[in-house]
Amino acid sequence: xxxxxxxxxxxxxxxxxxxxxxxxxxxxxxxxxxxxxxxxxxxxxxxxxxxxxxxxxxxxxxxxxxxxxxxxxxxxxxxxxxxxxxxxxxxxxxxxxxxxxxxxxxxxxxxxxxxxxxxxxxxxxx
Numbered sequence: 731x732x733x734x735x736x737x738x739x740x741x742x743x744x745x746x747x748x749x750x751x752x753x754x755x756x757x758x759x760x761x762x763x764x765x766x767x768x769x770x771x772x773x774x775x776x777x778x779x780x781x782x783x784x785x786x787x788x789x790x791x792x793x794x795x796x797x798x799x800x801x802x803x804x805x806x807x808x809x810x811x812x813x814x815x816x817x818x819x820x821x822x823x824x825x826x827x828x829x830x831x832x833x834x835x836x837x838x839x840x841x842x843x844x845x846x847x848x849x850x851x852x853x854x855x856x
Contacts (some may be wrong), residue, residue: 731853736825752777752851754855759797760809762794762816762818763792763794763816763840764792764793764794764816764821764836766834766836766839766840766856767788767791767792767844768786768788768796768816769786769787769788769791769793769796769812770785770786770792770856771783771784771785771786771856772784772785772786772854772855772856773844773854773855773856774800774804774805774808774811774852774853774854775805775849775852775854775855776805776806776851776852776853777850777851777852779805779850780803780804780805781803781805782800782802782803782804782805782808782809783800783801784798784799784801784804784808784811784854785798785799785801786798786814787799792815794815794816795813795814795815795816796813796814797812797813798811798812798813798814798823805850805852806831806846806848806850807831808823808831808832808852810825810826810831811823811824811825811831812824812825813828814828818832818834818837819840820834820842820844821833821834821835821844821854822834823838823854830847831846831847832844832845832846833845834852834853834854837853840855840856841853841854841855841856842854842855855856
């Protein structure tokens with residue numbers, strides 16, 4: 731009986747340590763359904779700069795990630811946009827090297843607003 735209890739105690743300690751390590755390392759934000767169907771044509775605009783069309787691909791209406799095909803004339807380096815993902819942290823646009831280009835939050839129906847990594851204001855709308 732003591733061996734069983736000791737084994738259970740060690741198992742519990744191991745589980746707590748594993749959970750603590752994940753928490754300390756920062757678990758990735760959980761997937762969350764975007765407030766809008768991301769598939770289709772969107773317009774990316776930047777304060778004091780140009781705007782461009784982007785076509786977002788998604789495998790389903792409630793997809794949490796997909797592809798981006800940027801149109802010509804995109805501001806800053808958004809011409810390198812290739813992927814999007816949506817988590818509890820919001821909408822992230824990534825380039826061809828999987829580097830984050832911008833982090834955006836919902837700002838109404840079919841609109842997201844946020845900033846680039848360099849602090850420029852950007853908006854994505856239909």
